[in-house]
Structure formats: C-alpha cells, structure tokens
Amino acid sequence: MAALLEIRDISKAFGGIQALDGVDVAIDAPGIYGLIGPNGAGKTTLFDVVCGRQVADRGEVRAEGRAVGRLSPDRLARLGFARTFQECRVFPDETCLDNVLFGAQDKRLGVEWRQLLTRGMGARSARRDEAMRLLTLVRLDTYADRPAAALSYGQRRLLEIVSTLIARPRFLLLDEPASGINPTLLNVLHDFLLKMYEERPIVFLVVEHNMPFIMSLASHIVVMHQGRVLTTGSPADIQRDPAVIDAYLG
C-alpha cells in the first residue's frame, strides 16, 4: 500500500543556496512527527514545497499515492493539507471567531456562489459551536469577538493553529507552534495538540526548536541538517544519537 505521505528526493535552491538537497521522508501511518534541525536546515522550505508555496527543482511529493508536488496551495488545502507559518499569519481585521470560521468555510467559488444566491448557512455557520469549543480549549473564548490584531503574539499563534484544525485536515504542518508562547500556555498548547490528535488521528508534522516540548509531544523525530535528512527515530534514540548531538543538540 502507498505511504500516507511520501517526500522523495526533494531539492530546492534559492540562487546559490541549496535549501533542500535530496530530502526523503516517508510517513506510513498517522502520528505526531517532529521535524528538528539547526537554523537554515531547510525545514520551512520543506513545508513550503509540500504545501505548494514553492515548487521543488527536483523530486516528488505523494499523498496516498497521488502526486501532489505541482499543485497550488489552494488545491492542496482542499485536498486536506493545512499549515501554519513560522512568521504566524492570521487575518488581522477579522475577529478570532471569524478567523476560525473562515477555516471551516468551503472556499470553492461555485459553493460560495450557491451560498450567496440562496443565502444558505454554508459550512462555516454550521461549525460555530465547534469553533467556540476549540477556542475555549486554547483559552481564547473570551477573545472570540475581538479582532485578531488585538491579540498578543502567543495568542495569535494559538488562533492560527485552531483555524487550521477546524478545517479537519488530513495533514497538519505546524511551523514552530511553541515559539513566542509563555510557559503556562505552552502546557495548554501541548495538551491541546495531544487532544486534537486523539480526537482525529492524522499526520501532524511539527517543526520545533523547543526540545522538551517536541520530544514529549512527538512519537517520531526527523532531523534535518543542511538541506538533508540526517536521521530519523524515536525521541529517546534521537536524544542519544552522537551525530544529532554534534549537528544540533550540542
């Protein structure tokens, strides 16, 4: 049977910089996968390629056997890929609730037109309770009616994550979800992600520099270094691997 997500021999250069240099990752089963590596290792670039923001120079990405490496970000989103951004992106003018509900909305033009002409509910309105439940889990419920621009950086990160989860993705890619989040909220986020995984076991791929956070969250770790996959293994194995300690953990 085809792997859930197969990243095969992906390379990507920016000018003279080889950001990705033949990356291979195969994910056969749902799970929480950690992606770690030093700054500039190519983790974000790999997310950009998988989610269609960048086109790889070489190699291919397959989701359940289907080649998806040339698809646009919106096509991939509709195929079940959801991501957050390292720089954290939310819609600043919209309220927190509207940000989340937009995640649930069916954005195909035809569906939107039907909603417009029939003044129907749309997928979005039907998910209001679910949106409030998720906001409550990350303690943003009291901010539901505030514009996202009024949130702190850490709160914006949580909002961004909730807005991706409401779409019920099959592949969730989180780029440094814990960065900028205070220690108390860090525990909230940790428990939230575990709970979300238990409710809907899918592929979580999580880039993180916070080692205690990712090592306790993930069941598998992929280590990248200079545009390549250095090694993969369980958190315990990785923390003992001399090559990883040398390249990254120090």
Added chain:
Amino acid sequence: MTAMTALTAMTAPRAGRLAIAIVALLALAAPFLLADQPYFLHVLILTMTFAIPAIGLNLLLGYTGLVSLGHMGFAGVGAYTTALLMMDHGWSAVPAMAAGAAAAGVLGVLVGIPCLRLRSHFFIIVTLAVGMILFALFNNLDGITGGAEGLPGVPRPGPLDLGFMVIDFRRLGGFYWFALVVTLFALLVQYLIVRSDFGRSLAAIRQDEILAAARGVNVFAHKLAIFGISTALAGLGGALKVMFLRVAAPLSFELLESINLVLLTIVGGAGYLAGPIIGALVYVAIPEILRFADAWRLVLFGVILVAMTLFAPRGLSGMIEAGWRRLRRGPAVTGEEAADGRPA
C-alpha cells in the same frame, strides 16, 4: 468583517435601522419634496451615476484590495453598448443596460485573465493603460462612437404603467426613480457579496493573500470573478449616465474621471457599504449645489483628500462610524471596549 462597514455599526441598534429607513423614505419621496427644485433632482441623479461605478470600485478597492485606475473606461463600454443597442437596434432600456453591463464585465474578465496574476502595482498600471486605450477608442472610432461629438439622442426608458399611476421616465422625477432603482440594485449586489462567504474570501485576500491561498482560496479565480462583477457595475453606471444625459460622449469616460472615481471612493470610505454613496455626494452634489467652478471643485476635493489622509484614514464613513460609537457609548471608546460592550 466586523467593524468594517458603516452598516454593521448601524444594523444592530434599532436607532440605526430607523436612520436607514428615514434616509430611504426621503430618497424615495425626493421627486415630491423637490417638485419645484428640478436642479436638486438633476444633481441627485448625477450623483447616482457616479455612485454606481464607485460601488463597483469599492468591491475591488475596499473589500478585495485591488486598485483599478481605468474604471470609467469600463463604464464607457457599458454606456456605448447601451446607447448603440437602443439607438441602432431598438432595444428597450432595461435589456440594453443589462447588455451594456455584461459587455463591460466580459471585457473586465478578458483584461483580468492575463493581468490579475501580475503583482499589484503592475496590475494598477495595466488598468491605467486599459482606461486610456478605451478613451482613445471612444474618442476616435468616429464610425461607431461618433468620435469627440459622441452619440446624441440616447432615448430614455418608455413609460411604466403601474395601474394607479404612470411613471414617465422622460421627466426628471420619473427618471429619478429609475436611477434610484438601479442604484439600489447595485447596493444590493454589494451588500449580498460583502455579507457572503464569497465576500469573506475577498476580505481574506485583501488582508493576506498567502494565508488566503493556504486556507484554500483560489486567489486568481476570486480576483477574476470580482473584477468581472466590478467592471459590470461600472458599465451599469455608465449606461445610466448616458441615458440621463441623453448623449454618450467620451469626456465622461476619460482618465481623469477614473482617477476621480478612485478618490471619491476613498473619501467616502473604501470598505464601507455606504462609502460610494457618501463619496459621490461629496464629490458631485456638494460642489454642484455650492455652484463651484470645475477648477475649484478639484482644489476643494484635493484639500479634503489631504485632510482625510491625515486625520481620517478610513474616509468619511469611518468618521461617521467612530462618531456614532462615541454618541452611543460616551466619549473615548476604544475598539476593545466596543467589543466588550456589544450585546450578547
């Protein structure tokens, strides 16, 4: 979309609905109230002929974050199409206007297909160029458009028999109602789009294109759709204008008019449902009524514009919204307090 439209602020409280109802009644009754003031009626109709293309532009500029500097060129396409269908082919007013709007919208889509993938400042330049080309065509295709003279003798719609009364659109009062219905239609289109899932995707594109795409919005398709709708509305406004003036002349659709349209949309408040109406009133009605010479109108408008960018970056609608909030909640209401104070 909260706090984004003057109407949002006004639809929740009952007083706001009352205000809208009063304005609507006044607008409807204007031909009676101004029966011996034909000049005011004339100015109000002229205002509407600007407000309709401005509504189209507002959907682009205020809601999607796209700038078009050639919108009156598209209005001209609607205008000449309507005029020619009525004069040469005997079409009646409503189908001719619909065809004029459709022609402008189709041209918008044809321009958009190669150009909407360009980065935003290149797109602005393309719209500028298209506006200039269209004006040159109106001005020089003498055989079709009548050249600089234009096409005189555009007919008005035929009379409408309602049973209890007959509305004669050739008279000023009658045509006012016709213009009002067309304007309300454009406002309805704007309202339906802004309040729909489609409108939410447009707002997402305005705020962050990359994020919108990552969430599943086909940015190009959405931009193309709204550009087509926006240019069609411009065409509708152009059609109304030539029917009112009874002549299709190129000067109505020159570059300067396109730029004025952008300015009046910003002054009225881009991204507000009432913005185009308020902007058109300020741009057309006030100078006309104060009987300014054309040059002074531009000076006044320029001064307002500079003051606005300095003190009211969200336009007159934004000022009205802020003032309305202050009135309802006492002084110095911040965004946060406003959110807290919202009734559950």
